[in-house]
Amino acid sequence: MIEATGHGAGYFERVFDHRFVPTPHAIGAWAADEQHFSPVAGLVVHEIERTRASEGRPALPMGRISFDILGRIALEEFDVHVEIVRPGRTIELVQATVVIAGRAVVTARAWYLADLDTAAVAGGEPATLAGPESASPWPMGSVWPGGYVASLDIRQVGMPSAGRATAWASTSVDLVVGERAGSLASFLALVDTANGIGVLQDPTKWMFPNLDLTIHLYRQPEGGWTGLDTTVTFGSTGQGLTSTILHDVHGPVGCAQQILTVRPLPEAAGLTS
Structure with missing residues (x-):
C-alpha cells in the first residue's frame, strides 16, 4: 500500500537519482493498485x-513525443532510464524507459x-479556446x-456530449515532491486526461484504456492550464481513438492521439450474455 509521507504534495517522490515512488495522488482510474499514466508521462x-x-545538450524545443504503454503500471517503486539515441545540434532523438521490478x-x-524564426510564415492554427476563467x-x-x-x-468549455468535450485541466499537486518541473513537463503531465473527459460509453460498463499517447507540438506550451479539445471515436472491432487539439492559455500548441482497446467490463459482459 502506497502511503503519503508528509514531505509535501506531489505525484512522485524521488528516492534515488532515477528512482521514484508514487504517492496516492498518482492512483489511476481503472484500478486502485495502478498508476494513472498522465503524471507518469509528465515525469x-x-x-x-x-x-x-x-x-549539456543543445536547448532545442520538443516537436514530438510518443509513449507506448507496454503493460500494467503498478503502484510501486520504479526507475526512469533516459538515453540520447541520436545526438545533434539541430535535431536530436531521446528515448526513455520506465521500469518496474525489472520489466519495462x-x-x-x-x-x-x-x-528557428519562422514567424513570417506561421499560420493554419485552429481557433483559440475560451479561457479557463470563463469555463x-x-x-x-x-x-x-x-x-x-x-x-x-477541470473546467468545461461549453456543453459536453457523448464522445465530445472541451475542457481545461490544472492541478496544484507538484510532479515530484520538492522539485520544480518545467512548463513543458507540467503541461504534458495533464494531456492523458483527455481520454476521460469526453466519454463515449459508461466506464462502469465498458473499458477503453489507451495503449499509447503521441503528442505533436508546433509551439512550446506556457502557463498552468492544459486545454483539451477532445473527440472520442469507437470502431466496430474493438479499437477506439481519442483525438485532441491541445491549447495553453495563449492558444493552440499542437495535438495528441491515443489508441484505445475497447471491451466490455467482465461484470457488464456477464449481465448481457
Missing part, C-alpha cells in the same frame, strides 16, 4: 529534460528540433475514481 518528460540539461512498462521517444468547474470524480482524478481542477 518522463521531466527526466528527459533533466538528463539533457545535465549532459512504458517507452517514450522524443524528437527535438531546431529553434465551468466539472467534478470529474463524479465519473472517474482515483487519486489522480481527485487532484485535478
